[in-house]
Amino acid sequence: xxxxxxxxxxxxxxxxxxxxxxxxxxxxxxxxxxxxxxxxxxxxxxxxxxxxxxxxxxxxxxxxxxxxxxxxxxxxxxxxxxxxxxxxxxxxxxxxxxxxxxxxxxxxxxxxxxxxxxxxxxxxxxxxxxxxxxxxxxxxxxxxxxxxxxxxx
Numbered sequence: 434x435x436x437x438x439x440x441x442x443x444x445x446x447x448x449x450x451x452x453x454x455x456x457x458x459x460x461x462x463x464x465x466x467x468x469x470x471x472x473x474x475x476x477x478x479x480x481x482x483x484x485x486x487x488x489x490x491x492x493x494x495x496x497x498x499x500x501x502x503x504x505x506x507x508x509x510x511x512x513x514x515x516x517x518x519x520x521x522x523x524x525x526x527x528x529x530x531x532x533x534x535x536x537x538x539x540x541x542x543x544x545x546x547x548x549x550x551x552x553x554x555x556x557x558x559x560x561x562x563x564x565x566x567x568x569x570x571x572x573x574x575x576x577x578x579x580x581x582x583x584x585x586x
Contacts, residue, residue: 458530
């Protein structure tokens with residue numbers, strides 16, 4: 434493959450919107466394991482939310498897909514390993530398919546991540562309020578709000 438062809442393929446896989454109209458590969462070898470990628474993504478996306486037991490599986494799949502994407506990109510980039518332009522095109526096509534699958538899987542976590550962030554923020558506020566109450570000498574069971582220490586009611 435010539436240098437300008439290599440650059441052209443690399444630009445294509447990094448282009449914004451490269452996944453538009455691209456298909457998720459039906460079957461792909463990721464980290465030496467054959468995966469029915471299209472079926473996996475559609476199975477996970479069919480659900481409203483990802484069950485707790487499946488989250489780890491989805492995260493592991495995303496991690497493996499990212500690793501596989503990087504390896505395939507490096508095959509295109511590596512000038513030392515000769516590949517034909519046709520092989521490079523196939524690699525680029527598979528990378529774009531992996532990106533499409535990753536995009537679909539990434540969209541699943543959006544609502545969960547947002548609700549987790551809100552829960553953490555609420556917990557932080559609650560801890561802060563307890564700290565302030567303790568630091569200011571207020572107890573939760575004090576019913577006399579505004580009544581200072583040592584004063585009678």
